[in-house]
Amino acid sequence: MQAAQGERLEVLLSAQQIASRIQNLGKRITLDYQNKPLILIGILKGSFIFLADLVRYIDLPISVDFMALSSYGSSTKSSGVVRIIKDLDHSIEGHHVLVVEDIVDTGLTLNYIYGHVKSRGALSVKICSLLDKPDRRQVAVPLHYKGFEIPDEFVVGYGLDVGERYRNLPDVCKLVRTDA
Numbered sequence: 001m002q003a004a005q006g007e008r009l010e011v012l013l014s015a016q017q018i019a020s021r022i023q024n025l026g027k028r029i030t031l032d033y034q035n036k037p038l039i040l041i042g043i044l045k046g047s048f049i050f051l052a053d054l055v056r057y058i059d060l061p062i063s064v065d066f067m068a069l070s071s072y073g074s075s076t077k078s079s080g081v082v083r084i085i086k087d088l089d090h091s092i093e094g095h096h097v098l099v100v101e102d103i104v105d106t107g108l109t110l111n112y113i114y115g116h117v118k119s120r121g122a123l124s125v126k127i128c129s130l131l132d133k134p135d136r137r138q139v140a141v142p143l144h145y146k147g148f149e150i151p152d153e154f155v156v157g158y159g160l161d162v163g164e165r166y167r168n169l170p171d172v173c174k175l176v177r178t179d180a
Ligand SMILES: O=P(O)(O)OC[C@H]1O[C@H](OP(=O)(O)OP(=O)(O)O)[C@H](O)[C@@H]1O
Pocket: 043, 044, 045, 046, 047, 071, 101, 102, 103, 104, 105, 106, 107, 108, 109, 110, 160, 161
């Protein structure tokens, strides 16, 4: 895909690398949740492609639900104050839950979600994120399943956007501004 004017895309993780890692994660999850009722919760919007690929490598009778959070701009987000704009459709009581994210950066989003989901009566709550940017962490979150650790670069593709663009890139790419 061509980059927009003033931007350049550098592949950080190829579609092939991503697919192979997700296959591996799916196998581990399949082994870990044998005979356990499992609900995967995708955090919209960024996780939609990762979740869609991951579930096809999980060989278990799972169900899927989604949550969406407001992002009132970076000042609100960086304070850790987030608001749920789409909550779960179904009860998670009596189920094991795996929260699925595209990226953990400051950790503020997942920290909030983790607390929220844990208060809803699940048997267990674990977190699976495709990407982890540990250098930017402000609050510790347990990452039980992780795809890749990446450096402190702004990335797009494979669900991740900038202003809603580039989510459909098959690779995860570093976004470089060329007009600075
Ligand atoms: O660890 P944090 O610093 O909280 O950042 C991670 C969050 O940021 C992104 O969401 P974004 O608000 O861009 O929404 P989107 O998923 O709809 O693109 C990403 O999908 C995570 O939810």
